[in-house]
Amino acid sequence: MTVDPDAPTPRRERRTARLAATPPMGWNSWDCFGTTVTEDEVLANATVLRDRLLPAGWDTVVVDIAWYDPTARAHGYNDGAPLVLDDHGRQLPAPNRFPSAAGGAGFAPLADAVHGMGLRFGVHLMRGIPRLAVERDLPILGTTWSARDVAAPDDACAWNPDNVGVDHDHPGAQAWYDALIGQLAGWGVDFLKVDDMLAPYHDRDVEAVARAITRSGREIVLSLSPGTHLSTTHLGHLREHAQMWRISDDLWDRWEDVHAQLARLARWAPYQRPGGWADADMLPLGRIGVRAERGEPRDSRLTPDEQRTLLTLWVMGRSPLMVGGHLPETHDATLDLLANPALATVLARSTENREIVREPVDDGELVVWTAAAGDGDTRWVAVFWTGPTERRLTVPLASVVGAVAARGPWSATDLWSDGEPERLVGALDVVVASHGVRWFALDPA
Incomplete structure (x- = not known):
């Protein structure tokens, strides 16, 4: 043993x-x-x-x-x-x-x-x-x-x-x-x-x-x-x-x-x-x-x-x-x-927190983190961009929620803004500021 x-x-x-x-x-x-x-x-x-x-x-x-x-x-x-x-x-x-x-x-x-x-x-x-x-x-x-x-x-x-x-x-x-x-x-x-x-x-x-x-x-x-x-x-x-x-x-x-x-x-x-x-x-x-x-x-x-x-x-x-x-x-x-209430929520509820992507893109790095809610279907995803200028980046949903679940659709709530949730199918397509991040809660739509 x-x-x-x-x-x-x-x-x-x-x-x-x-x-x-x-x-x-x-x-x-x-x-x-x-x-x-x-x-x-x-x-x-x-x-x-x-x-x-x-x-x-x-x-x-x-x-x-x-x-x-x-x-x-x-x-x-x-x-x-x-x-x-x-x-x-x-x-x-x-x-x-x-x-x-x-x-x-x-x-x-x-x-x-x-x-x-x-x-x-x-x-x-x-x-x-x-x-x-x-x-x-x-x-x-x-x-x-x-x-x-x-x-x-x-x-x-x-x-x-x-x-x-x-x-x-x-x-x-x-x-x-x-x-x-x-x-x-x-x-x-x-x-x-x-x-x-x-x-x-x-x-x-x-x-x-x-x-x-x-x-x-x-x-x-x-x-x-x-x-x-x-x-x-x-x-x-x-x-x-x-x-x-x-x-x-x-x-x-x-x-x-x-x-x-x-x-x-x-x-x-x-x-x-x-x-x-x-x-x-x-x-x-x-x-x-x-x-x-x-x-x-x-x-x-x-x-x-x-x-x-x-x-x-x-x-x-x-x-x-x-x-x-x-x-x-x-x-x-x-x-x-x-x-921002999302800080304490994700600290308290998240599981399986990990970096899933780190790859060079021209003059910076695309870095993606994900986490799951330990008590529900929510997924959290953070898309970081380390380059010196704004960049449009695409992250396939399959890499975040799995191939089967990626068939969706999903609802994405931006955790750093007060906007309405967006409907996602297939991929998360975002514009990220220099040294910035886009942070989302994903829920089944």
Whole structure:
């Protein structure tokens, strides 16, 4: 008898039923504020998310990196920053940026405010233990060990100076993560993005964080970053321990970044399943760069067609959706794109998502994706065109719905317009803008 190492275990199936049964959708502070977001800015974005996007499925608010640095600045990290730590070395929100955290309250008041809006609350952590905790040799909660006992200074992150690694051969390493994650759970955190986990792949940290979440007693979605060169060889391990994992480095508002995800999502799409999602990274849409790591304040440089391509590709590939723009200063046209109900519908209902065509056509590529509705006859099809000018393209219906069903007729509803459904027989004949997409729901006529 052959045992599939990736087959769901009962424990994993129970977790899947609770956590990320569909790809998470929400807002993250990174693209607009980098390391510098404040409590007022988090609440302002949460308010717009609630008022404009929650009905369309967007329900998570994430405070990204360095919320514990009172000296955080745009365009980089601070070496030797005076991080705010408790007596056991655990990060606390900087009160000058998060006033409600004063007096040791941590993120509990902010989480309560976000929950009061009907939203979920998330935070970012770096792998390991703060350098400052090691320098001060602070005690690890509930143990006789200290930060120096468990630190692995030679296993530090190459691009962020805040933390060093932990020595997993020392029992205090797990105790450290248990205390750290336990505090987040006590604050009411629902979503945890942990960085410096996948490039290179730190399997023991992945396991330790997942174990700490289980021990915390709170249901917390675990997202792992960054995914530079992440291989599907880690798939079984990822599914066992996390609900999201990045498959690329940071994605910004450049067409080449979006274009590169066509191939990545095509590779990962067959493996997407409830409770375990390959993540094509954040959506750099709306007002970004306000105080970001990269670039000056700006509206996204992606054209409207490129923005629709990005959203359609992420949804057809069933990637989580985390928008990075400052929502109060984001144009209504962008908010309207994000509020398209088709995004959440296809994320939740689609199956058999895959790329079926990729072929060069003169100065570009024709790329076609399809998906089926798991609970009906609907088929979804996305026709992407990567060339520099508008192009008329024809896709035989047989390649989308099968030879027998293609005898039709079919009704095609354009998911990016308000037009009436069109009757199709034989083929889908469309004009696609440069770097654009045409996205349809096909139903038997």
